[in-house]
Amino acid sequence: MAVPDRGPAEAKPSVSWAGIRPRRVRPSEPRLERDGKGEPLVAVLVPRFHIGWVRALAERLGFGDVRINLDGPGSRVWRLCDGAHTVAEIGEALLAEFGERIAPIEERLPEFLRRMKRQGLVTWDTEAGAERGQE
Numbered sequence: 001m002a003v004p005d006r007g008p009a010e011a012k013p014s015v016s017w018a019g020i021r022p023r024r025v026r027p028s029e030p031r032l033e034r035d036g037k038g039e040p041l042v043a044v045l046v047p048r049f050h051i052g053w054v055r056a057l058a059e060r061l062g063f064g065d066v067r068i069n070l071d072g073p074g075s076r077v078w079r080l081c082d083g084a085h086t087v088a089e090i091g092e093a094l095l096a097e098f099g100e101r102i103a104p105i106e107e108r109l110p111e112f113l114r115r116m117k118r119q120g121l122v123t124w125d126t127e128a129g130a131e132r133g134q135e
Contacts, residue, residue: 041070043069045067047066
């Protein structure tokens with residue numbers, strides 16, 4: 001991941017993270033608010049319940065999906081998690097758009113992606129990502 005050098009004390013991102021290509025697995029919808037470039041911020045839709053009949057009953061009662069509202073950097077990451085962009089490319093795009101506001105990107109971006117994966121919002125093929133990162 002091409003990031004500014006912050007000195008010898010800080011860890012560099014691993015090659016395996018740089019080559020991973022995350023992709024969205026949950027639906028999203030645009031919000032009314034817009035970021036600095038005029039693109040709509042994103043709300044990710046997550047099921048409130050995961051058991052089929054409970055979910056169907058909850059939807060009939062008006063308790064549908066939960067909306068997770070992402071801020072500008074989060075919305076940008078979400079839009080770039082399309083399976084075509086690597087983590088390194090996503091980091092470079094974030095640095096170009098948000099600058100020092102998101103520093104240290106080499107720590108924050110992998111943590112954000114880990115959290116999104118734990119919540120079932122994104123996925124990636126770890127082995128293929130690591131191999132692509134070493135090309």
